[in-house]
Amino acid sequence: MRSWRTSATSTSAHANKEAQFYAREGDKVRCSLCPHSCLIADGKRGLCGVREHRAGELFAMTYGLASSIHPDPIEKKPFYHFMPGSTSISFGSIGCNLFCAHCQNFSISRAKIGEMNLTEITPDDVVEYARSSGARSVSWTYNEPTIWHEFTTVASKAAHDAGLKATYVTNGFIQEEPLRQLRGLIDAMNIDVKAFTESFYKKICGGALAPVLKASELAVELGIHVELTYLMIPDHNDKQEEIDNFCSWVANSLNTHVPIHFSAFHPDYKLTSVPRTSEAALTTAYERARKAGIEFVYLGNIWAGDKDDTHCPKCGTKVIQREGFSVRSTNLNGAKCGKCGGELNLIL
Template sequence: MVREAVFYARREEKKVKCLLCPHGCVISPGKNGICRVRKNMSGRLVSLNYGKVTALALDPVEKKPLYHFFPGRNILSLGSLGCNFSCGFCQNYHIAHGEPALYEIFPDELLSLALEEQSRDSVGVAFTYNEPLIWYEYIMDTAEKLKSHGLKTVLVTNGYINKEAFKKLLPLIDALNIDIKAFNEEFYRRHCRGDLKTVLDNVELAASCAHVEVTSLLIPRENDAREEIKGLAAFLARISPFIPLHFSRYYPAYKFTLPPTPEEILHQARDTAREYLHFVYLGNLPGEENDTVCLKCQNLLIRRRIYQVFPVGIRDGRCSFCGEELSYIVM
């Protein structure tokens, strides 16, 4: 099934200009945009990935990662194919840039699956694995149905979308984990074929109306400088010092062959970011403690052992030790 795209403009000679993301691809008849899933069919821009799924799983919500959004619960997670970035370190390159096997799940069927998974403690649906924003029409249609049934919608995204399109989508979204690849415009141009400013603007926009957490994959000598970490943390703190920041350990993948990030670099980054933010966590680092404590009394709220999560100090949305309202954790 193909679906006409929402954001595009017609040009001369049956060309079209895609208006979904800042690339603004001008696409000739029969050709695709950078993302590979938006095609000009006789002067009409269509989405090729509507209902097309490459992966479906019931995941812990912490795997997204979201640590302050229904801790200890599950979420039905699915992805499609394609991406509007070209990161050489992509960890899901086989679906972002390859030709994966596909099957179809249309919005009504996904809603039924999500409702069934409530019995397994699922809070809703996460669009993840590849870049969900290029799945725009499908997510719009599905998220409306999920919301009408009290289910949550989550995006795990690079945040690279035009503001008009993002504003239309956000009222349907409950939480996002936005990947800030680096606090460095040159990194975005060289490695991602994108720009940092768009992403930062969209982090701020999303945080004004949904729960937001941020992930940054730290790559040795590429985006791990202390000044860069300080810049990222300070930027987020200006929006809200309560935004959780996840530093993830890089491992060689796709076109990148650098050795894995040294553990001490991750620990240093966490220490630096904690000068600005209340909650900084480390990912892809087995055995690392990522507990959450009450900001008022410092008692343990959530114990995490990889994806085993125990909300031990929370009762009715408050700290069970001092009674402080935990407004920074969605439950």
């Protein structure tokens, strides 16, 4: 089996991959990959830090460069309704198009080219890593995968050709055209909805909420399996009204069968003075989501008991039991409830 991390390599061979989704505007180029729509002067990079303008062309600096490669339980992403109990080979690079003050992966999301060891990989390498680890899918995660677009799309195609699935763990901050290009390439997305107010996105993340909602709605429309994560940060995004508004949007603009993962915050990066999320706050969010009609609600980063299990929304039967990342399927008939035949929005 291959080592999951190799020594530092030169970025020169991969830094010359021309980016997609940009146009010239005078002596600058306008990137149209994410909603920042950066106007980039010659020799400069966009806000993500990994797309560079050189003499009228935009280049994807991290094409084929990985910071992290590791096999994970698919539940760790988290995906609870996509290939439960399977292994996914996870890849991350560097950079991000948001600037979250609470980022738990800031060592790679804020890293710059040349600052850390990166491993050169090809699409064929991605498939080989998956096969050697026994993975059934490839996950683009750890940092923001949408800014790695040129590589993840080509490598996901190679994964599909090899009989594997491909997933994104993403902030959903992407424009419509590149998102549409993911149809048929990315099978599942866990979209991290950071909060449900524009003020939080502007102040804490340096972004905007509206494009994330639009991208989530489009992903569902495109037939991509979508699960949502909402990290509850005390006194920042955990007010009951905000949680209710989030749940109402899921029910009315997505679907009541889209799984929601409410996760506990732990102090990190620039928000070390904020306390951990209480179990009571998470339980309240769980109950309000269920009251709003959301069929599959889960709690993360705490011991959740049966709130980590999947129950049939039609008859209430427990169909999947979880303990940590250990999964035991019970009362399933294919992807449906074995007792009543109820739909579970489950991809096995």
